[in-house]
Amino acid sequence: MGADATLRDRFERGLAAPIxxxxxxxxxxxxxxxxxxSSSGRRDPDELTTAEAKSLIDEIAAMQIFYVNIGGGxxxxxxxxxxxxxxxxxxxxxxxxxxxxxRIDAAAARRLAGIDYLDIQVSIDGADxxxxxxxxxxxxxxxxxxxMDNLKAADFGQFKISVVMTRESVEQLDEFEAMxxxxxxxxxxxxxxxxxxxxxxWQELRPTAxxxxxxxxxxxxxxxxxxxxxxxxxxxxxxxLEGLNLCGAGRVVCLIDPVGDVYACPxxxxxxxxAGNVRDAGFAQxxxxxxxxxxxxxxxxxxxxxxxxxYDACRGGCMAxxxxxxxxLTDPDxxxxxxxxETALAKKxxxxxxxxxxDHSRRIPVSISPR
Amino acid sequence: MxxxxxxxxxxxxPWSLSPEVSLRDEAxxxxxxxxxxxxxxxxxxxxxxxxxxxxxxxxxxDVAIGAVIAPGEHDxxxxxxxxxxxxxxxxxx
Ligand code: SF4
Ligand code: SF4
Numbered sequence: 370m371g372a373d374a375t376l377r378d379r380f381e382r383g384l385a386a387p388i389x390x391x392x393x394x395x396x397x398x399x400x401x402x403x404x405x406x407s408s409s410g411r412r413d414p415d416e417l418t419t420a421e422a423k424s425l426i427d428e429i430a431a432m433q434i435f436y437v438n439i440g441g442g443x444x445x446x447x448x449x450x451x452x453x454x455x456x457x458x459x460x461x462x463x464x465x466x467x468x469x470x471x472r473i474d475a476a477a478a479r480r481l482a483g484i485d486y487l488d489i490q491v492s493i494d495g496a497d498x499x500x501x502x503x504x505x506x507x508x509x510x511x512x513x514x515x516x517m518d519n520l521k522a523a524d525f526g527q528f529k530i531s532v533v534m535t536r537e538s539v540e541q542l543d544e545f546e547a548m549x550x551x552x553x554x555x556x557x558x559x560x561x562x563x564x565x566x567x568x569x570x571w572q573e574l575r576p577t578a579x580x581x582x583x584x585x586x587x588x589x590x591x592x593x594x595x596x597x598x599x600x601x602x603x604x605x606x607x608x609x610l611e612g613l614n615l616c617g618a619g620r621v622v623c624l625i626d627p628v629g630d631v632y633a634c635p636x637x638x639x640x641x642x643x644a645g646n647v648r649d650a651g652f653a654q655x656x657x658x659x660x661x662x663x664x665x666x667x668x669x670x671x672x673x674x675x676x677x678x679x680y681d682a683c684r685g686g687c688m689a690x691x692x693x694x695x696x697x698l699t700d701p702d703x704x705x706x707x708x709x710x711e712t713a714l715a716k717k718x719x720x721x722x723x724x725x726x727x728d729h730s731r732r733i734p735v736s737i738s739p740r
Numbered sequence: 741m742x743x744x745x746x747x748x749x750x751x752x753x754p755w756s757l758s759p760e761v762s763l764r765d766e767a768x769x770x771x772x773x774x775x776x777x778x779x780x781x782x783x784x785x786x787x788x789x790x791x792x793x794x795x796x797x798x799x800x801x802d803v804a805i806g807a808v809i810a811p812g813e814h815d816x817x818x819x820x821x822x823x824x825x826x827x828x829x830x831x832x833x
């Protein structure tokens with residue numbers, strides 16, 4: 370059901386608990402994607418223990434958060450992965466987890482297929498190995514496809530194929546659609562944001578303005594393609610895309626990172642958007658009382674977008690994209706469809722870029738071989 | 741996306757909240773989430789939330805609306821309930 374304007378106003382003032390809570394289980398990852406939003410690679414020695422993770426799940430259940438988006442790093446690397454998933458779904462906290470697929474062999478696929486309230490999205494960055502591996506590393510595409518084959522063979526049901534839109538992948542929309550159809554899977558497309566390691570590749574990988582317009586048209590005709598509400602800045606081009614069409618950070622969206630730090634959104638892992646830590650007094654306390662989150666729920670000023678006739682559709686775009694490109698939060702989105710973001714970017718000194726975020730990248734990039 | 745169910749809403753029949761649905765109160769009303777079809781639905785008034793919660797106590801949706809909702813709003817609430825049937829938030833008993 371779509372949200373009307375009054376409902377959106379309510380959402381902008383924040384909800385009793387998030388709708389879209391992401392919990393990154395670990396910073397450890399066996400891939401090293403160039404655009405990784407959490408700069409993952411190495412496990413952090415301070416990651417939540419199994420007992421801490423379970424009590425966090427209990428709290429999530431008590432807050433009536435309907436489902437949690439589990440990510441990483443590669444969540445399946447954690448040895449207690451299945452234990453935690455089962456602990457969550459056992460209390461009817463649905464799990465939607467995001468994986469590079471490397472750990473989904475035939476046995477894991479069968480085990481996953483036996484769990485209720487579980488959704489899986491397997492990430493790729495191209496419809497062929499060459500395109501995808503340029504971003505995710507050699508061999509990664511083949512392993513992701515093998516994971517999809519295994520899920521299909523295990524009768525998992527409808528999993529999701531998740532693709533970040535880059536200058537290359539956006540040219541392969543029809544191929545992704547056909548691939549999803551072949552698996553009986555859903556297609557999920559999300560926006561490339563300059564977060565984590567993405568900050569270094571954003572300029573060269575992001576779709577051009579013309580590609581974004583084509584993407585918008587393509588999506589308009591396909592309401593069943595999932596987007597996680599990530600292209601609402603493109604709604605300024607005309608009719609709104611599916612979704613709430615607002616920046617949910619701290620209002621309906623939140624992130625808990627592997628060490629229990631709470632950030633306003635998965636795309637703003639940076640000290641400036643850190644709201645607290647679940648180890649102090651739990652997650653609910655941070656969600657309700659954090660000064661940062663409360664300030665994000667105040668009515669925002671449309672700033673430089675105030676004069677734009679499309680502000681109601683686009684709300685000035687993505688806070689993370691502005692922040693990591695050095696824009697003010699009241700500036701237009703760097704990918705504003707009318708080019709106002711480019712103008713604002715051109716005026717910024719390079720020194721206005723935020724300093725580095727927590728970085729768990731491995732120092733030596735590895736390549737993986739099929740197991 | 742789950743396809744719309746073929747079930748149509750008959751207000752003279754008994755209905756209740758699906759056991760697959762969780763409700764979470766919010767300032768505007770409530771969020772309803774169907775764990776099976778993964779649909780999230782917004783219940784946009786407190787009155788509707790109360791009606792949905794108590795639907796199962798009554799012999800029919802009509803009687804429930806009569807008991808819970810102010811007179812004169814009957815048709816609006818029949819329509820609201822029928823949308824909730826389409827998304828499988830409610831089910832026949
Ligand atoms: S000027 Fe602002 S509100 Fe208008 S389209 Fe650009 S980013 Fe959106
Ligand atoms: S900061 Fe960007 S990614 Fe995060 S909730 Fe807002 S719009 Fe979405």
